[in-house]
Amino acid sequence: MKNLLLKLWLFIAPSVFLAAEYEYYTWKPDTWGDSYGKSPQCMEIPEDLRLCFNVGYNQMLLPNLLEHETIAEVKQQAGSWVPLVHKACHPGTQVFLCSLFAPVCLERPTYPCRWLCEAVRDSCTPIMEAFGFPWPEMLSCDKFPLGDVCISMNTTSSNDTDMISPGVPSVCPPCDNEMNIDAILDHMCASEFAFKTKIKEVKIENLDRKVTLQKKRRPLKLGSMSKQELRKIVLYLKNGADCPCQQLENLGSNYLIMGRTVGKQYILTGIHKWDKSSKEFKKALKKLKSHKCPGFDTAFK
Structure with a gap:
């Protein structure tokens, strides 16, 4: 069966980071049906889910890919990451996080590519460590797929020149x-x-x-x-x-x-x-x- 390829232009709020083109590929892990007590449902992303309300799509899967079963739990956990997105340590931070907290509604659950995780991790870890937080185990990049069937960010985007170099913040x-x-x-x-x-x-x-x-x-x-x-x-x-x-x-x-x-x-x-x-x-x-x-x-x- 051919993989479903969807190209989405994400228009992110300027206060968060510059817009970029992201590519979405479907991928179904073998454990999806065994990991959740509930069948995934599609729902509107609520306005008070600040991390993902403006991410570029309107509906999300619940339970999400971090095993949060209620929207209240998603809001509580996702809210902690809003300050990191505001720091704009990497253009793909919001999309990477929202692919897990508020995954886009496709036929099958779709995880972020490992390289995207590594790029966000390497750029944002210095920022997190400045606040006394390490990169969390729940976002360990080796959990995510290496191949083409995953959420990716277009590396040819003209915004690449605006990316902040890992470990070199322009201000403390x-x-x-x-x-x-x-x-x-x-x-x-x-x-x-x-x-x-x-x-x-x-x-x-x-x-x-x-x-x-x-x-x-x-x-x-x-x-x-x-x-x-x-x-x-x-x-x-x-x-x-x-x-x-x-x-x-x-x-x-x-x-x-x-x-x-x-x-x-x-x-x-x-x-x-x-x-x-x-x-x-x-x-x-x-x-x-x-x-x-x-x-x-x-x-x-």
Whole structure:
């Protein structure tokens, strides 16, 4: 039987990444019927599934290819990946992730090509590690097919020149923050603690930057951190010795600083200028009290 070849032009929102041509090939794993208790059903991609609502097709298969059986579970897990897509570490990030979280409705389930997984992994791992997250086992690239029968991205696209080189971010990821509500909330959700303070000193330490803070700190979110720990905290910008971070060059301003505990270090995951003249910033601060974050710890296992 001849493989079904569908060519789709995906028009991705400019705020996410540039549009590219993607090729979809059908492929049916032998284990599909044995892995799920429910038969796959086609359903509309809901608007609040932010990761995939604008991916370029309107319907998805459920259960998906990550064995999520309910749309509520898909939303909860997929929401954790929205900040990574916003970082635009690879043009194929959204399509790769949505091929698993919200697979396109074809006659048979279709997995991403292994090379696409490897390209996204190699480009995005430095960004993830800057936030204290490794590439997760559930997205291990050796799980995906090598052959032609898989979701692929057209390597001749004119957008190839816009791809970010693996491991060479144009700015330190925690510093590349747009002053808008979604960006601030995404960084807050990727963080375990957040507070308002000024920076006292920044030093290079190995491949990292060591960020010493002023003593006066106003907590917004502490997680499991005690107030005593907050008083002693020193932050590290992982692999940030050489990448540009304008915020760390201006020691006179107040900042909204966010971070996570990784091992014995406190990792800087976001830094926004504390700008009460910005309507977006003021709205974000107001939303922080009621905003419900996705479960990052479970999604990145």
